[in-house]
Each structure stands twice: as structure tokens, then as C-alpha cells.
Amino acid sequence: MVLVVDIGNTRIKCAVYEVNTYIDSFVFEDSNAQNKFKNIFTTYPKIKDLVVSSVGKELDFDLKSLSKSITIHVVSHLDSFPFQNKYATPKTLGIDRMILASGATLLYPKQNRLVIDAGTCITYDFIDENDHYWGGAISPGFRLRYESLHQFTAKLPLLTFEESEIFFGNSTNESIHAGVVNGLLYEIDGFIDGFKKQYENFTIILTGGDTVFLAKRLKNTIFANSNFLLESLNQYFQYKIKND
Ligand SMILES: Nc1ncnc2c1ncn2[C@@H]1O[C@H](COP(=O)(O)OP(=O)(O)OP(=O)(O)O)[C@@H](O)[C@H]1O
Ligand SMILES: CC(C)(CO)[C@@H](O)C(=O)NCCC(=O)O
Ligand SMILES: [K+]
Numbered sequence: 001m002v003l004v005v006d007i008g009n010t011r012i013k014c015a016v017y018e019v020n021t022y023i024d025s026f027v028f029e030d031s032n033a034q035n036k037f038k039n040i041f042t043t044y045p046k047i048k049d050l051v052v053s054s055v056g057k058e059l060d061f062d063l064k065s066l067s068k069s070i071t072i073h074v075v076s077h078l079d080s081f082p083f084q085n086k087y088a089t090p091k092t093l094g095i096d097r098m099i100l101a102s103g104a105t106l107l108y109p110k111q112n113r114l115v116i117d118a119g120t121c122i123t124y125d126f127i128d129e130n131d132h133y134w135g136g137a138i139s140p141g142f143r144l145r146y147e148s149l150h151q152f153t154a155k156l157p158l159l160t161f162e163e164s165e166i167f168f169g170n171s172t173n174e175s176i177h178a179g180v181v182n183g184l185l186y187e188i189d190g191f192i193d194g195f196k197k198q199y200e201n202f203t204i205i206l207t208g209g210d211t212v213f214l215a216k217r218l219k220n221t222i223f224a225n226s227n228f229l230l231e232s233l234n235q236y237f238q239y240k241i242k243n244d
Contacts, residue, residue, distance in 0.1 A: 001046040004233035006096065007054035009120040010143070011209075012036075015230040016044050019238070025230065034061045041067050049073060051237045053099045053229070073237065075099060082106055082239055083133045093135075096229060097125050101133045103232020104205060106239055112202030114195055116188060116222075117229065119208040120144060124191055128199075139187065142210055145180045163213055185217050192220040 001023070006013045012033055016023040024044070028036045041047060050063065052074045063072050075095050082105045087093045096117070104113040104127050114136070115125045120143065124136030140148065142161045150158035159176050167182065169175030192204060206215055207228035215224035225231070 001044060002049040002051060002234065002237060003040060003044070003047045004230050004237065005050060005052045005054075006099075006229050006233065007052065007056040007059070008096070009056050012056070013230060014040065015227065015234070016040070016047065017234045020234075022227075022231075025227065030057065030059065033059055034066075037063070037066050041070070049237065051075065051233050053095050053233055055094045055096050073240070075233075075236070079240065080243060081236075083127055083131045086132050087135045094123070097123055098133075099232045099236055100205075100207070100229055101125050101127050102236045102239065103228060104203075105131050106235045107231070108203050108205070112195075112199045113205065114192065114202060115205045115207070115228070116191075117208040118142075118184075118188075118206065118210040118214055122184070122188070122208075126195065137191065141208075142180060142184060145184070146176070149176060149180070161210075185214070188214065189219050192218075192222075196220075 002017050004015050004017065011027055011029060013025070013027050015025040026036060026040060047070060050070050050072045052063070052072065054074070077091055081098055081102050083101050085093070100115045100117055104115050110129055112129050113127045117123045118141060120141050122139045122141050126134045126136045128134065146159050146161065149156045156176065157172070159173060162177055164177035164181045166174050166178045169178035195202060204220065204222040205228055206222045206224045207226060211224050211226040215222065
């Protein structure tokens with residue numbers, strides 16, 4: 001049994017797998033991570049391996065201290081991956097993006113693929129049909145957009161995400177929602193349209209905390225899977241076992 005762990009910039013997400021079978025998942029904040037991990041190991045004493053992808057802060061405790069019987073695998077740039085990395089600065093590429101690209105390569109083999117991860121940041125990752133990874137784009141996610149409008153102006157209130165259908169804002173609040181929500185929808189559809197012009201057929205995978213809402217509102221057809229990063233970590237781990 002394996003516990004895969006995604007330490008993001010906002011939250012920690014984990015899932016338990018028995019080979020290819022999904023068993024359970026958990027989402028929590030950094031601040032109570034230690035207790036959460038302890039509870040997971042108590043509930044699932046059969047967990048033997050922990051696979052960690054981290055772009056977040058360092059945890060303030062040692063994962064090894066939680067259990068002696070667990071092997072910890074922290075994914076790093078030095079590991080081997082199922083794609084060929086064509087990023088000009090491979091050492092600065094986010095481990096989460098490398099895991100997403102691995103998942104896309106292993107689960108949707110030999111096709112042009114675009115992975116969109118809508119979390120704290122929105123990341124776009126393109127892997128071509130020869131399994132070459134090229135990069136893509138990084139932009140602010142919903143929460144960052146709302147927070148920056150508030151933080152860097154004197155007059156704009158801090159709003160939080162709403163499933164707004166407003167096209168044209170007729171008040172301050174409506175204008176902010178219209179700008180943030182439509183802005184992000186146009187951005188994503190715009191990127192997808194741009195890729196479609198260059199590549200005849202390709203697969204689009206959408207994941208991250210805002211998947212469900214975005215999947216409803218995008219005009220393009222996509223595979224929506226909120227847990228794609230966790231599934232990719234599990235796939236990556238199996239790939240690593242086979243290839244080590
Ligand atoms: N309970 C929740 N807490 C925080 N964000 C949530 C929650 N439910 C949905 N979201 C949405 O998910 C987004 C965060 O996504 P996600 O959890 O994938 O990001 P993350 O933890 O920062 O990870 P990453 O750094 O990998 O993007 C937020 O923009 C928010 O709109
Ligand atoms: C872009 C984020 C923050 C998304 O989680 C992460 O992948 C990251 O810190 N990346 C480093 C920069 C890069 O990927 O080029
Ligand atoms: K993300």
C-alpha cells in the first residue's frame with residue numbers, strides 16, 4: 001500500500017493506493033499536517049511507501065519520525081521520468097509539473113497532451129506525441145487574482161471566488177467577479193485554442209482545486225480529473241519501481 005502526497009502552495013493533498021486501486025484521500029493545511037499523517041498511518045497500517053511531490057514550504061517536522069516501517073521517496077529533479085525534458089531550465093521546473101507530465105505520458109501514451117492544473121497557480125504543460133516535454137505557462141489562480149486586486153489597490157475589497165455567471169459587472173463587486181472569473185475562463189480557452197491551431201489532435205487534461213467549476217464553464221472539451229496529480233504520483237511510483 002502506498003501513500004502519495006502532493007505538497008502544494010496552499011494545501012497538502014494525499015491519497016492511498018493499493019497498486020492501481022484508489023482507496024482513500026485527504027486534504028489538509030500545513031499547520032496540522034503532523035497529526036493528519038499520524039492518523040492516516042494509524043488507519044492504514046499497511047502503508048509501506050510514501051511518495052512525495054513538493055513545491056510548497058518545507059514541513060516543520062521530519063516525515064521519517066512518523067513511522068519506522070515506511071520508506072519515503074521524495075521526487076527530485078535527479079530522478080528519471082517517462083518523458084524527455086526540453087525545458088530550457090530543467091532544474092527550476094516545478095516537481096508538480098514534472099509529475100503531471102509523467103502522468104500524462106503514462107496514462108495517455110503517444111499523443112499531443114496539454115495538462116492544465118488550476119490551483120494556487122494555473123500551470124499549462126505540453127508534452128508532444130514523441131514524449132518531449134516543452135513547458136507551457138504559469139499564471140495566477142482564482143485566489144491569487146482576488147487577493148492581488150485587493151492587496152495592490154486602495155479601494156478594491158477582498159472578494160472570494162463565486163460561481164459567477166456575470167459577463168459585465170454593473171457594480172464594484174460584480175466587476176471584480178466578472179474580471180477574475182471571465183478572465184481565467186478566457187485565458188484557458190485562449191491557450192487551448194492556440195494549441196489547437198498548431199496541433200491537429202491532442203488531449204487536454206484539466207486538474208487542480210478548481211477543476212469542477214472550470215470544466216462546467218470552458219467551451220473546449222477536456223478530461224476533467226481533480227485527482228490527476230495524485231493519480232500521476234501513483235503511476236510515477238509504479239514506473240519508478242519497474243525502471244529502477
Ligand atoms: N477547501 C478549499 N480550500 C482551499 N482552496 C479550495 C478549496 N476547495 C477548492 N479550492 C480551490 O482550489 C484552489 C487551490 O487548488 P489546489 O488545492 O489544487 O492548490 P494548492 O494546494 O495550492 O496546490 P498547488 O500549489 O499544487 O496548486 C483555490 O484557488 C480554490 O479556488
Ligand atoms: C508554478 C508552481 C508554483 C505551480 O505549483 C510550481 O510548479 C513551481 O514552483 N514551479 C517552478 C517554476 C517552473 O515550473 O518553471
Ligand atoms: K497548481
